[in-house]
Amino acid sequence: MPNGAQYSQTRGANTEKKTGPGINPMHIHPRPKRSDWAWYVLLLVIFVLFYEWVIDNPRWKWDIVAHYFFAPRVLAGLKSTLILTVLASALGLCIGVVIAACRMASNPVLRGLAYVYIWIIRAIPTLAMLLFLFFLSALIPRIYLPLPFGDANVFDIDTNQIISRFSAAVVGLALYVGGHSAEIFRSGLASVEKGQREACKAMGMSDLRMMWHVIVPQAIRIIIPPLANELITMFKNTSLVSVIGYVELLTTVQLIYSNNFETIPLLTVACLWYLILTSVAMCGQSLLERRFRRGV
Amino acid sequence: MNNFPGAPQASAQPLLQLTAVNKQFGDFTALHAVDFSVEKGDVVAIIGPSGSGKSTLLRCINMLELIDAGAIHFKGEELGSETRGGRRIRAANKTLDRQRRYFGMVFQGFHLFPHYSVLDNVLAGPLIVGRAARKDVIERGIYLLNRVGLADKINHYPSQLSGGQKQRVAIARALAMEPEIMLFDEPTSALDPELVNEVLEVMRELATAGTTMIVVTHEMEFARKVSNRVVLMDGGRIVDQGSPSELFEGSGSARCKRFIDSASRP
Numbered sequence: 001m002p003n004g005a006q007y008s009q010t011r012g013a014n015t016e017k018k019t020g021p022g023i024n025p026m027h028i029h030p031r032p033k034r035s036d037w038a039w040y041v042l043l044l045v046i047f048v049l050f051y052e053w054v055i056d057n058p059r060w061k062w063d064i065v066a067h068y069f070f071a072p073r074v075l076a077g078l079k080s081t082l083i084l085t086v087l088a089s090a091l092g093l094c095i096g097v098v099i100a101a102c103r104m105a106s107n108p109v110l111r112g113l114a115y116v117y118i119w120i121i122r123a124i125p126t127l128a129m130l131l132f133l134f135f136l137s138a139l140i141p142r143i144y145l146p147l148p149f150g151d152a153n154v155f156d157i158d159t160n161q162i163i164s165r166f167s168a169a170v171v172g173l174a175l176y177v178g179g180h181s182a183e184i185f186r187s188g189l190a191s192v193e194k195g196q197r198e199a200c201k202a203m204g205m206s207d208l209r210m211m212w213h214v215i216v217p218q219a220i221r222i223i224i225p226p227l228a229n230e231l232i233t234m235f236k237n238t239s240l241v242s243v244i245g246y247v248e249l250l251t252t253v254q255l256i257y258s259n260n261f262e263t264i265p266l267l268t269v270a271c272l273w274y275l276i277l278t279s280v281a282m283c284g285q286s287l288l289e290r291r292f293r294r295g296v
Numbered sequence: 297m298n299n300f301p302g303a304p305q306a307s308a309q310p311l312l313q314l315t316a317v318n319k320q321f322g323d324f325t326a327l328h329a330v331d332f333s334v335e336k337g338d339v340v341a342i343i344g345p346s347g348s349g350k351s352t353l354l355r356c357i358n359m360l361e362l363i364d365a366g367a368i369h370f371k372g373e374e375l376g377s378e379t380r381g382g383r384r385i386r387a388a389n390k391t392l393d394r395q396r397r398y399f400g401m402v403f404q405g406f407h408l409f410p411h412y413s414v415l416d417n418v419l420a421g422p423l424i425v426g427r428a429a430r431k432d433v434i435e436r437g438i439y440l441l442n443r444v445g446l447a448d449k450i451n452h453y454p455s456q457l458s459g460g461q462k463q464r465v466a467i468a469r470a471l472a473m474e475p476e477i478m479l480f481d482e483p484t485s486a487l488d489p490e491l492v493n494e495v496l497e498v499m500r501e502l503a504t505a506g507t508t509m510i511v512v513t514h515e516m517e518f519a520r521k522v523s524n525r526v527v528l529m530d531g532g533r534i535v536d537q538g539s540p541s542e543l544f545e546g547s548g549s550a551r552c553k554r555f556i557d558s559a560s561r562p
Contacts, residue, residue: 195407198360203421203473204397207389213424217411292411 064265068256069272077252078273084238084248087170089231092177099182104189114182121179127240130172134244136163169241173234180230188223189215221292228285232278249273309372311336311508312357312477317366319349319356319532326352328532329366334477334510339503341519341540342512344529345555350512353529354479357510358399359392370398370476397425400470404482406462408454414441414465415450421473433472440468444498460491464498471502478502480511496522516560520544528552 054060068074102114121129132139137159144156192215200210239250247255253266310333319327326349334340342350355361357368359376368375375395378387387395408417415437416423422433441447444464454462463483470478480499484492496518503509503522513519519526519540526543528536528551536543536552543552 193407195403195405196409199401199403199407199409201360201393202358202396202399202401202403203425203470204393204395205421205425206393209424213420214409 059264060268061262061265064262065268065272068253068266068269073252073256074249074269074273077247077249080247080252081235081238081249082277084166084169084173084241084246085231085235088173088177088234088238091170091174092234093181095174095178096181096185099178100185100189103182103186118179118182121176126172126176126237127243129175130168130241130244133172134163134165134168136168165241165244165246168244169238169246172241173237176237177230177234181227184223184226184230185219188219191222192218217292221289224285224288224292228281232281235277235281236274310334311338311371313369314353314357315367315369317353317356317368318364319352319361320364326532327356327363330532330534332527332534334508336508337506338525339507339509339523340511340525340527341523342510342527342529343514343516343519343555343559344535348529349532350529351481352532354401354481354510354512357477358396358401358479360401362386370395397473398476399479400473400475400477401479402463402466402470402481402483404485406454406459406466406486408462408465408469410454412453413450414446414452414454414457417454417465418468418472420469425473437468437472440471441465443471443501444468445494458491459487460494463487463495467495467498467502477508477510480509480513482512482514484513484515514559516544516556528555530555 055062099114099117102110103118105111105114124132141159142156143159143162145154146152147154196214196218197210200214205214238248241248242251242254250270253270257263257266312334314330314332316329316331317327318325318329330349330353332353342353344350352361356363357375362376367377373395375398376387376392377384378391379385409420412420415434418437418440419430419433422428422436423430426433438447438450441450444467446461446464446468449457449461449465454465457465467478467483483499484495487495492515496515499509499511499518500522511518511523521540523540525537526540527534528543530551536549544556
């Protein structure tokens, strides 16, 4: 847009040396706000109170926190949490892509099935979903797909063989991520202006290439923030798998403090690890956002 | 079939032929049995009041809208539909994508790809649709940008260009697919007045070079001076057509004169 170009030119001119503050007496400074100092005082109060209530508070038992922070049991729990997060995210995003594609298909059967899937995933608490999956063999002892005629099955598996604490945890969390990310993908793709599709179609581009080269690269910008939010939520939800007895970070510290009753220091250990890993995820998010901002 | 030189049908067969084309949007009939044909080298200007079906006609030709009845033939090939077991059905998506390559389209809203540089926008067709190697088409891309006067903007992004520059890139992008007919859908309507001429100038040069063009436009000067045929639409029908001199100066219908008078008034 011509106006945008002019605006950035004038904005560029402002940063030139001759109009900088201190050099040009006609330079216009930002208007000082009287309320500004109040917020700095508030910040100071927060720092002081944080120091007194948390850092310099013997009841937090920072020595015990330090003792357990790198304890082998805690690190093993952390490893389980990470493996669970990575596998459930990968599987969940694949499910999400398929469900989103079905949701936008022209075929009403696919659209309907995707809609029902999203409806169920949204409605059922993850905790209940994990329990259903773990006790699946009690409900459905054998998983099979019969051939349309004859007695043979395409496959026929004992449910107990495929459902373990670990697989139920991964699948349960992945189903959850799948349902939620499908909606994020769909809204992201829908946010790309209609003219982009028309421009692709007008030059004879196939749907698949249009998606890959034009629509998805533009949609990713929109998708990243809510998707990162979803994955970070899932990362913390891994703690829910303790209901089916899978031992990850939070369950590990719970097991430890049920023996030594150092509840708060051990929860602090877990939360500090969650903080660190969430920070890493957020750094990754801002890197991705920068990567896909090109040309906008 | 009868495409060899000298065959009577071949010489009688226009490059593009629309026969009784009907287009519905729900209960609204956008095109009523439109017949329309274009010869090679024609520059057709489609004019008419807004809502008269000009853009719809253009978008039906390259199948951005699929027609409900009638037929479109390009060099004798039926576009967008086929007959199976005595019933006419839509052509496969793959066929539509192939047939769309006969046409290049320039939109009112440019629709450049914002995540691609100017050069990559022009090369998008050859690279993504044509599966060409970059080194084989890069020269042609630069040639086309030169042709629209933007060779110095190769590495800019669309957001850094003015509207007129964007539209000229869009023209180069459409030309890169070497279409047989160029379709322009109100190419200057979204532009600031001082930027209109740089786009019209490029279009004038294309017309002079013998490009077959169909232009939906409100620019009466362009219709009068550059086109060799003017089509007036109203209410989803072609109500008058002829050479510019016929429509603008002489024997045009009363309705045509009324429209041209109101559209030409500054």
